[in-house]
Amino acid sequence: MSWNLESVKTLVEEHANWTVESEGECLSISNDEGIDAFLYAGEQQIVIETPLFALSDVADANALNAFILRTHLYQPLSTVGVKAISGQEYYIAFGSLSANSKPEVLLQEIETLFENVDDFIEVYETYLNKEAA
DSSP, X not given: OOOXXXXXXXXXXXXTTOEEEEETTEEEEEOTTSXXXXXXXXXXXXXXXXXXXXXXXXXXXXXXXXXXXXXXXXXXXXXXXXXXXXXXXXXXXEEEEETTOOHHHHHHHHXXXXXXXHHHHHHHGXXXXXXXX
């Protein structure tokens, strides 16, 4: 099965603890802890991402980036990158998978991303400005 936004929305809406809304060319998925993730379904790949914190909140970006490169493999199915959102740079957690993935794999990817957010923030907290932490 090749996924599109409507078919993903139908699948994700079945999850009792998630709220799903269409936002342009993506889906906004919120869990019961208030974490928002954004899902983009392309022809070959699906990407799910969530902002962690602004780059401007980081005390030493070079040190954090080096730490991320050394440790990102410790979190299953998710990695960290930097992305411009509304003109501001943010560290994001994201996962990607084939547009032909099975429904259970797609749901696992979303669920794992939500689970990893708290871990990423906790581990990277020491690199944030005191005001942001």
